[in-house]
Amino acid sequence: xxxxxxxxxxxxxxxxxxxxxxxxxxxxxxxxxxxxxxxxxxxxxxxxxxxxxxxxxxxxxxxxxxxxxxxxxxxxxxxxxxxxxxxxxxxxxxxxxxxxxxxxxxxxxxxxxxxxxxxxxxxxxxx
Numbered sequence: 001x002x003x004x005x006x007x008x009x010x011x012x013x014x015x016x017x018x019x020x021x022x023x024x025x026x027x028x029x030x031x032x033x034x035x036x037x038x039x040x041x042x043x044x045x046x047x048x049x050x051x052x053x054x055x056x057x058x059x060x061x062x063x064x065x066x067x068x069x070x071x072x073x074x075x076x077x078x079x080x081x082x083x084x085x086x087x088x089x090x091x092x093x094x095x096x097x098x099x100x101x102x103x104x105x106x107x108x109x110x111x112x113x114x115x116x117x118x119x120x121x122x123x124x125x126x127x
Contacts, residue, residue, distance in 0.1 A: 013083070018090075035047045058084070060078050
């Protein structure tokens with residue numbers, strides 16, 4: 001599941017996707033596009049599942065931000081915090097196309113593709 005979330009975040013980080021999501025109230029088509037891109041990576045999720053995960057990641061991130069503002073010292077972390085933080089703070093794009101150099105997404109695409117190939121071999125799917 002981590003690979004699926006990483007792939008979703010990677011697609012979400014795409015500037016075009018971010019622009020489409022910005023201010024969109026009717027976003028079914030955007031999440032259908034995200035689902036299509038996930039399918040190209042071998043991940044079968046429908047648009048509703050993509051939208052739900054996206055909303056949950058944003059909600060958890062924002063709740064954690066508020067909690068940390070009150071406490072001053074973060075008491076808990078969420079999975080993929082750094083990646084979501086980069087997207088929501090709209091870091092300027094670095095040379096790799098991704099603004100947060102510490103992000104696991106930098107190496108994530110290559111690692112992700114290798115993991116997908118490995119999983120496909122295990123599941124005996126075409127690579």
